[in-house]
Amino acid sequence: MSEPDSVADGQEHPLDPRAIPLQRITGGLFTAAVALGSAVALGIALTVGDDIPGSVRALLPAAWLVLASVAGVMAVRWPAVSYRHTAYRVDDQGIEIRRGVYWRVVINLPRSRVQHIDVSQGPLDRRYGLGTLVLYTAGTDHAKVELGGLEHGRALRIREHLLPSGMDDAV
């Protein structure tokens, strides 16, 4: 099943770089939604609450501004940081996924333990040509392992590679 340009090269690969702008868009949208929501809530609280002391009145919007700008900067910066710390490696034995910036984890999924695989694509994924590989095992903590930000065609090839090739792997 492995072709010459097989995905199972045993090398560590980063995700597709296009995952970074995509993450920025989704993160930015989320941050904007939360910021807008909290701004509205704050505005209502300040107009309705007459007994709020003046110092608090001045402090609250300032705190909001600081938090919102920190979140905004993070939404732009974080995807690149997280991208640098995410990698995967596929070989004949299975797939190894490493991720986490501060709390790091390396997940090894043997090929013979994969029950089934999804490759999913959201609307933004489609625009960028990316896909998410979702691996299912019979395990408990890792019954479902997701790897997002892969080039869609590559995700499909990894799926082809990992799926049981013959009856010898039948559970």
Place this chain on the structure above:
Amino acid sequence: MRSELRLHPATLLFGLWTQVKNFAVPAILVVVGASRSSGPGDVSRWMPGMPPWMSNGWEVWLLVLLIPAALVTVARYLSFRLRYEEHEIVIRTGLIFRNERHVPYSRIQNVDAIQNVFHRMLQVVEVRVETGGGKEEEARLSVVSREACEELRRQVFRKRSPLAAADPDAPPQTVAPEVEGQTLLHLSLRDVLLCGLLENKGMVVIGAAYGLTWETGIVDRFWAGLFGNDTYGQGFFRAIYGFVFEGDPLPAVPIALGAALGIALLLFVRLVSMVWAFVRLYDFRLTRMGDDLRTTYGLFTQVTTTVPIRRVQTLIVSAGPIHRWLKRATVRVETAGGVGKENTAANVREWLAPLILQADVPELLRQAVPGLDLSHLDWQPLHPRAFKRALKPNLIMTAFMTLLAAVVIGWGAVGILMLTLPWAILSARQYVRHLAWAESDEVVVMRSGWIWQEVTIARANKIQAVTLHQSPFDRRAAMARVRVDTAGASPMAHRIDIPYLDGEVARALHHRLSAHAANSAFRW
């Protein structure tokens, strides 16, 4: 060979009874509640305009709701067919919405039989067939005759055996199927009671009873007596509070009463637990039938569970302080079938041995995992600096508690610090000392615990995923944590999760285990 199995006619009886039970308990509660508040059957208060013939004895009308339930039961009885095919059982259900379910023999994890008192009177049994998938059992035959149950077992396990022979994971010393069972463990009455004493299931029983009695209002009065919500100054805890914070006289009599009550409650809980064990585990017997481990137990409701040996995912041996003092231990087994629900067969199937002499544990483990020999394992300790790492969270906790105490009671906090600091150091020291791991070609083993000791044995060819974790603290100390994921692990159970390993050791272990898992085909 095509033989068909139908449900026993007693199904109708039991099905109806279940419906009545599910329906009657809430109904009775409603009726009792209503009559307590406003006299028997007086609904006209909240349903004005109701004719008197309906408002008197309206409860009877609730029975109308039983009719659809009864129809469902009849339909289920009439439509149920089970057929033994070459490689699978085929179950057809449904009169209007037909459903045909195929369950291959090779995927069946367990066949459990449950027989309560009424089942026994009618010589019938409820059978549950489980495969690895999903939360529910794949087939529930409720109820079939005892012969049919034996037939099902025979069919399932005989059809499976040629597969098992071709299975590389199968035990090498495969015993000829259908030999007479070899009893591995039998609990005497004394053992059963001891088990109840040690297991302490009393709180579970009492919890259930509490839920029931809560409706009646007894509990409210009890708590009122304790906290004195209604009668300020008389409640037990109020008296204590008054003594500590407001300089009231020491409430000697309530304290003595409270202590006596507490001790009595503890004893009562243990007693309830023993009764629970007597009813639940009476005549517990573990036998080996060919390639299966079979357990039977129960005083009123008799349960027979069957775990094929090659379906064993994890074994857990645990021993509390009293267990060790009496040289006993508890052995549990995890399979992939039906996980996580309370009171299912899976929940009780866990018991491979509710109570066993420690000396007999190795032999039992050898039966459950062929070729396993714990005595030859090479136990590896944690990283030499693991104690320092383990101590830190304990110290932070101690500091936090002392600070909290300082805010509340002032200088008395020093006393708290004197008590908690040695404990923090001791528990960290003992935690690290008792944690060890080992691996062989067959299994990965981790033992842990100082007061409550547990050993988890995972079969290497049942490993689903291996992960290596590194927190920022781990990276500073060049350490790592290795976790092993298996099928069917219950959320609360002791898992293979080895912290504070040397980074290199952890990486090597992680690599070895995943390679081992990859090179062995997983067969549920």
